[in-house]
Amino acid sequence: MTLSTLPGLFLDDPAESARTVLRFLHFIGLAAGLGGATLLDLLLLRFFVPGQAGAERVAGFEFAARxxxxGLKLLWLTGFGFLLLYALQDPLQLQNPKVHAKLLVVAVLTLNGAFIHMVILPHLRRQAGRPLFQGMGRMQRALFAASGAVSAVSWYTPVALGVFSQLNHAVPATLILSVYLLLIAAMTAVMLAVTGLLSRRFQQQTGGAGLG
Structure with missing residues (x-):
């Protein structure tokens, strides 16, 4: 094989080439979203919960959120591309419960992303120079912890669904979503426990300055 024959590998089968391009872009979207979401959770636990929300840290958080x-927009774009390809070439894939579950998970990611931009980021800006949870009630803290849990679990779930081809047409969407919800509940409990521990430790270190 020579360099001149390489384009033929892609031009001989345009449909497969389109699928390859979509898959490549889909992986980029997943990588960006998963990496950014993991970074957001780590920033919250490392800086904002046990310390003060400085302007530079808020700026870093906003960059990771962008x-x-x-990544989420790219995920939606390539996802619709896959659905179009399935409709034209392999309609049976549209009946795959794994595809239905993945669409719902990405929809949850979208709603959670809106919550982050509309609620969490403005709160971080207002808390500049103060601890994240200062003046917040337990319900608000729980919402913040749940949002972090939803973000983490919902980004790892599409990756897992893409990797485990054994789930194709084999497991109902209700079972996949039930496991997904259980993971969110467990992760929320972990986030609440960790943030509570970090908040109490910060109170002790600062002589009990009110975190609310």
């Missing part, structure tokens, strides 16, 4: 948003 990366996640870009």
């Amino acid at each position: 990366v996640v948003d870009a």
Whole structure:
């Protein structure tokens, strides 16, 4: 094989080439979203919960949120591309319960992303120079922890669904979503426990300055 024959590998089968391009872009979206979401959770636990929300840290958090948003948009774009390909070439794939579950998970990611941009980011800006949870009630803290859990679980779930081809046409969407919800509940409990521990430790270190 020579360099001149390489384009033929892609031009001989345009449909497969389109699928390859979509898959490549889909993986980029997943990588950006997963990496950014993981970074957001780590930033919350490392800086904002046990310490003060400085302007530089808020700016870093906002940048990571924009990366996640870009990954999510790419995920939707390529996802619709896959659905179009399935409709034209392999309609049976549209009946795959794994595809239905993945669409719902990405929809949850979208709603959670809106919550982050509309609620969490403005709160971080208002808390500049103060601890994240200062003046917040337990319900608000629980919502923030749940949002972090939803973000983490919902980004890892599409990756898992893409990797485990054994689930294709074999497991109902209700079972996949039930496991997904259980994971969110467990992760929320972990986030609440960790944020509570970090908040109490910060109170002790600062002589009990009110975190609310």
